[in-house]
Each structure stands twice: as structure tokens, then as C-alpha cells.
Amino acid sequence: MTLQRQVIFWILTLAVTVLLLAIFRAVLLPFVAGFALAYMLDPLADRLQRTGIGRLGASLIILILFVLVFIVALMVIVPLLGQQLGEFVDRLPSYVARLQQLAVEQGGPLIDRLGGANALSDIQKSVGNLMSQGIAWMGTFLQGLWSGGQALLGIFSLLVVTPVVAFYMLVDWDRMVSTVDSWMPMRNRDTIRAIARDIDRAIAGFVRGQALVCLILGTFYAVALTLLGLNFGAMIGMTSGILSFIPYVGSLTGLILSMGVAIVQFWPDWTLIVATLGIFVFGQFVEGNILSPKLVGESVGLHPVWLMFALLAFGSLFGFVGLLMAVPLAAAIGVIARFALQQYLTSPLYRGTEPVIITPKVDLDA
Template sequence: MTIQRQIAFWILALVVLGLMLFTLRTILLPFVAGFALAYLLDPLADRMQRIGIGRLGASLVILVLFVLIFIITLVILVPLGAQQVTAFVEKLPSYVTRLQQLAAEQGGPLLERLGGSKALQEMQTSVGNLISQGIAWFGSFLQSLWSGGQALLGIFSLLVVTPVVAFYMLVDWDRMVSTIDSWMPVKQRDTVRSIARDIDRAIAGFVRGQAMVCVILGTFYAVGLSIIGLNFGAMIGMTAGILSFIPYVGSLTGLILSMGVAIVQFWPDWTMILATLGVFVFGQFVEGNILSPKLVGESVGLHPVWLMFALLAFGALFGFVGLILAVPLAAALGVIARFALKQYLASPLYRGGDAAGLKHQVDADA
């Protein structure tokens, strides 16, 4: 089989896989969530095996503990979070109005000198329209995700089917990996294994590492803002921590929300406003210099813009399933794209006839 036919075959396979996922997106959520859960917990099962616990027993213990922790967290945190979110949404219009008033009071004289009262009115109208459009877009995006989640099998299927799927996947994980490995083309098996290891390293390094970063930052922001006495501090802090899964997005979102609330709540006390700012500055410093280098590392290769695009694109196409698939698919595509670029730079297409030896070396390294 020529290289052109192999490329055509794999492109066709990817297209068929994409069409299958899109067609079956209404029933995929519990299965994709179970697969993701098994993938994340597989290293723990391997460690338990090494200390003498059988694979079946290790999988059962891990899943039972995970489900118990998940249920306890759901019972305790979800009601509290729902109350805070509801109260924040109710007060959001008044916060926006107050911020506009403060902007008009503090910046009004300068704007009147520059452009008169008309410029001030235009500024207020533009800010109000921008905020309204942003809230409407975010609400419609959340509604599309929620409707997509409802169109699947619902919360009941997620809570019941996902642990069962995760259990069976976790028990048979090593066997499945070995079987899939045996299906790889013999001549390209070493290359495929190398790419698969890079993809696994990227996914595992980012998901597990960034999840720890999110937990630590969310806890720090929530505690810090609550100590300051900021209204909705715990909700804003946890939201910033969750959104920190996309580097810089969580801190920036939390900073904007907390500073807006702080200005309305504490004005004209600049000490408390600066204290709110200090929480996020310190958190960003710790994330950039300690947490991300230690927990995530530099070899992941997931650019924040690419990750943001993947989350929005797959979320819009597949709902909650898309959000689960976005990170592994983005990591896999990134690894494959880097490999393809490496092959191209060593090919005659890029260097002409002098590239044969270099391409052979690249193949050997891969």
C-alpha cells in the first residue's frame, strides 16, 4: 500500500469516526464520561496492582470511593453554589447600573471636556449594550450546552451508566490497549506507538496537572475573597478556579467579576479594592511560577487559544460530550500536527532532493 493510500485511508477513518460521533451525540455522554473516568483512574489502578491487589478488586475499590466522594461533593456544594449563582444573577443588573453610575461620576467631567455630554451618553449606552450582548451570548451558550445535555440520556443516565462503563473499562483497560496496539500496521507500528505516547503524555500531563491547578487556585481564590468579605466571593473564586482549566482565562474572568463587585461594594475604600486585586495578582504569580511548571510542565504543547477554540467548537457541536472530548482531541491533533510538520520539514517537498538522509533520520527518531 502506497503512502498516499495510507493517508487517504486514515483520513477516511477519521471522517467516518467524526460522522459517527456527531450522529450518536444524543447517547454518548455517559459512555464518553465513563471512558474519560477510566483513563484518569487507570494509573491509580496500576499502582494498586503493583502492591498486590487484583485488577478487579482495585477497579471496584477505586470506583466505589470515587462515587462516594462525588455524591458527597454534589450534596454539599451544588445547593450552596446554586444559591449563590441565583443571587448573583439577580443582583447583576444592579451591579452593572451602579458601575455605569460610578463611571459617569468619575469620568464624566473628563468626557464632557473632550466631547460634551453626548460622548458621555454614548459611552453609557455602548457599555450597557456590550454588557447586555455579552450576558445574552453567554446565556445562550450555556442553554445550548444544557439542552444538549438533556437531549442525551439526562442526569440519571450520567450518574448510573457512567460508573458502570468506567468500571468495565478500568478492568479491561490494559487488555484493550494491547488489542488496539496489535491492530496497528506492522511497518508503522513504532511510529504510531511514539505518536500515541506523545498524545498520552500531552493529555495526561495537561488534564491531571491542570485539574490540580484548578482545585488549588479555586480554593485559594474562594478563601481569599471570602476573608476580604467580598459579596459572592466563594462563588467567584470557585468559578475562577474552574475556568483556570484554560490558562489565564479563569484568572482574568475572576478578576473582572471580583473587581466589579468590589468597586460597587467597597467604593470609595481603595484599600479593600486593592486587596481584591492583590488576591488575583498573587494567585497568578503562584500559578505561573510554581503550580503550572510543577504540575503541568512545559511539554504539554496545548496553547491557550487553541484550547479555548476547541472547547467552544466541540461544545457547540456536541454539547457536554464536546466539552469532555475537546481537550483529548485538541491534544491529539496538536501532537499529530507537530509530527506532520516535522515530516514535512524533512521531506523533499520542503528541501528538495537533499532531504532523503534527513527524512530517514527523522523516521528513525520517531
Template structure:
């Protein structure tokens, strides 16, 4: 098959995949979640098989343990988080207005001294509009979560379908992998296997490592903010940990929200807001120097900027399903881009027909 036909075939396959995601995105969530769950738990199932259990027994044991931990955690945390979420929704507009008043009380004289009364008035108006819009957006989002919108109903409905689908996927995982491996074109099998192995290492290393990082960070922030005495500290900490799968977004969101709440709560005492800031500084130090190097490292091989773009782009296109697929697809695209760049750097298009081909190392 010519290069043009191969390229046309893969472009058509990509177009069909994208079209399927667009058409079926409303029903894909439990299947994508089950696929991710089976993918993450497959190494554990393989280890239990090496210990003498059958694949079916290992699958049943793993999923039962996973569901038990998930249900117990939900039962223990749901009352606390729902209470704090309701309180945060109710107090957010008032706290935002108080924070705006404090900022203008302290900042207006300084602005007026250097820029005049008109600049101070304009700054107060702009700050009021900004705080009002941000409060309206955040309050609407939290209210929709609290009222039990379709997104949350969809997430909780995963408890019905996801375990069943994950059970069948995990039980047949090795057989499915062997079947797909048998479909690979014989002339390019070794190359494709190498690329798939590189993708597997990147995706598995990031997902397993980052999931543990998010869990540990969320626990640390929730305990730390609760010990400091910040209102809704457990909720803010868990939100920060959950959002930590987006680089910098989780910690920045939690920092702004918690310091704002602490400032309004303890004003004019600056001790508690500074302690709140110290909690996030300690969390960032632990994440950057211990958790990320030990648990994640450079496994995904994707720049954080590209990762953030992928999360926003796929989330915008496919909703929550896009967020689930963003990191794996970003890793896949990164592996393919590096492979294509290596091929280009070793080709006559780059080196010229008279230049000898040499091994080229590529980093993106």
C-alpha cells in the same frame, strides 16, 4: 498499500469518526466522561496491582473512594453554592446598573472635558447598551443554571451511568490497550507506537496536572474572596477555578465579576476592591510560577492560542462533549502535525533530491 490508499483510508476513518460524534453527541457524554475517568485513574489501578491487589479489587476500591469524595464534596458545597447562585441571579441587574452609574459619575466629567458633552452622552449610551446586553446574557445563563435546565440535568444524570461504564473500562483497560496494539499494521508498528506514546504523555500530563490546578485555584479564590467579604465569593472563586482549564478565561472572568461586585458592595471604600484584585494577582502568581510549572509544565506541547481555538471550535460543534474532547484532540493533532512536519523537512520535497537528509528538530 500505496501512499494514496493509506491516505484515503485514514481520511475515511476520520470522516466516520466525525460523523459518529455528530450523530451521537447527545448520548456520548456519560461514555466520554467514563473514558476520561478510567484513563485518569488507570495509573493508580496499576500501582495497586503492583502492591498485590487484583485488577477487579483495585478498580472497586478506586471507584468507591472517588464516588465517596465526590458525593461528600457535593453534599457539603451544594447548599452554599445554590444559595449564592440564586442571590447572584437576583442581584446581578441591580448591581450592573449601580456599577454603570459609578463609572459614568467618575468618568463623565473627564470625557466631557476632553471630548465635549456630546461625546460624554454617547459614551454613557454605549456603556448602558453594553452593560445591558452583558447583564441580560449573564443573567439568562445563570437563571438557566439555577432553574435546572437540561444541561444540568444531564450532568447530574452522569452519576448513574458514568461510574458503571468507568468500572468496566477501568477493569478491562490493559486488555483493551493490548487488543488495540495487536491491530496496528506490522510495517509501521514502531512508528505508530512512538506517536501514541507521545500523545499519551501529552494528554495525561495536561489533564491530570490541569485538573489539579483548577481544583487548587478554585479553592484559593473561593477562600480568598470569602475572607475579603465579597458577596458570592465562594461561587465566583469556584467558577474561576473551573474555567481555568481555558487559558486566561477563568481568571479574567472571576476578576471582572468579583471586582465589579466588590466595587458596588463597598463603594466608596476602595480598600476591599483592591484586596479583591490582590487575591487574583496572588492567584496568577501562584499559578504561573508554582502550579503550572510543577503540575503541568510543557507536557501538552500546544500553544495556548491553539488550545483556546480548539475549546471554542469543538465546544461549538459538539457542545459539552466537544469541551471534553477538545484538549485530547488538540494534543493529538499537535503530535500528528509535528510528525508530518518532521517528515516533510526530511523529504526531497523540502530539501531537494540532491541534498543529504539530516536529523531535524521541530518545535511548534
């Protein structure tokens, strides 16, 4: 009966939490963003504390630096990327038409074998339908994210409330963790602490590490493509870097966009087209062999397919707030699922014997 009551209690707690998220999702964005920002910056605050700076002073220094970097980004990077994005959208139909023309000119013999003019018409119609469906889907997706993630007070609340929330959470972070830890059931406290450490390790390893990987890759792609002279190189590079948060998606998106623009812009100069391809091949080599093993690690446990599903699912349900919550929740669900699988494999339901309880090792030095 005790176990049954515990299960009912945690199920009800989960249901109430989901219900509250659904009710207050319109105003959650600045608070969730502030919490995520405080979580990412907490190790930096701890390092500053070890130098002799108090927690309040360390949090204040971090907040000022973050605001300065954010203002510079708004004044320099965002206008540039916005201008290139607008021009890219305007030129997209002409780029697609030019790619179709080049495909017809260079693939004439193959098209004749497939059926001549009828095959060409079918190919053009299929490409046109695919492009229109893709643009429509992207517009619907972005509109859903905007409407689902928009706070009641608009963007102003995100820009003003988020830093304030992050500052206060950063100041009281250790105290909050200790308080929540004291609420854990005493009988299962060691097990819960071990699971929480695994969740924190998974989230920290992916979010902090992958965010740094995205920043490095986005900067490299943007600078390299711009120096190469590729149109919209900064926008394509930064977009590829941001989307690299989802493994393989960012590099594939950037490769397709950059190669399409390079073929239209540089044809028939194969040297610059191959150089564009080489930039992404080199970027993927560095990411796979240096950046990801060093910054992210191999013990995160977030499969790319599970990560993509979590981002799409939570983004669809809760908008931009869902995107911020997707990775932590996906990591937490993964850790809990692995622990539940361990318990099942040692249970009478699987073994047909007396249950063997597995308690994760507690790292007392952590």
C-alpha cells in the same frame, strides 16, 4: 500504491468516526465522560496495584471513593454555588448601574472633556448594549451546550451510567490498550507507538495536571474571597478555578467579576478593594511559578489560542460531549501536525533531495 491505499483507508476511517459521533452524539455523554474519568484515574489504579491490590479491587476502591466525593459535592458545594449564582444574576443589573454611577462621579472631569452629557449618554448606552449582548451570547452558548450534550435518558444516565462505564474501563484499561496496540500495522508500529506516546504525554500532562491546578486555584480563590467578606466570593472563586482550565481565561474572568463586586460593595474603602486584587495577583504568581511548572510541565504543546479554539469549535459542534473531547483531540492534532511538519521538512518537496524518514525514538521502558 500502498501509501495511497493507506491514506485513503485512514481518511475513510476518520470520516466514518466523525459520522458516527454526529449520529450518536445524543447518547455519547455518559460514555465519553466515563472514558475520560477512567483515563484520569488509571495512574491511581496502577499505584494501588503496585501495593499488591488486584486490578478489580483497586478499581472498586477508586469508584467508591469517587462516588462518595461526588455525593458530598452534590449535597454541600452545588447548592451553595447555585444559590449564590441565582442571587448574583438577580443583582447584576443593580451592580452594573452602580458601577456606571461611580464612573460618572469619579470621572466627571474626564467626561466633561470628552463632551459632557452627550459623552455620558453614549458611554451608558454602549455599556448597556455590551452587557445585553454579553448576557444574550452567554445564554445562547449555554443553551447550545445543554441541547447538544443532553443524553436521551437525561441527567440520570450521566449520574448512573458514567460511574459504571468508568469502572469497567478502569478494570480492563491495560487489556484494551494492548488489544488496540496489536491492531496497529506491523510495518509502522514503532512510529505509531511513538506518536501515541507523545499524544498520551500531552493529554496526561495537561488534563491531569491542569485539572489539579484548577481545583487548587478554585479552592484558594473561593476561601480567600469568602474570608475577605466579598459577596458571592465562593461562586466567583470556584468559577475562576474551573475556567482556569483555559489558560488566562479563568483568572481574567474571576478578576473582572470580583473587582466589579468589590468596588460596589466596599467603595470607598480602598483597602479591601486592593486586597481583592492582591488575592488574584498572588494566585497568578503561585500558578505561574509553582503549580503549572510542577503539575502541568512545559512540554505539553497546547497553545492557549489553539485550546480556546478547540473548546469553542467542538463545544459548538457536539455540545458538552465536544467539550470533553476538545482537549484530547486538540493534543492529538497538535502532535500529529508536528510529526507531519517534521516529515515535510525532510521530504523532497521541501529539500529537493531524496526523502529522509524520521522515526521517533521508542521508549522501551515506558
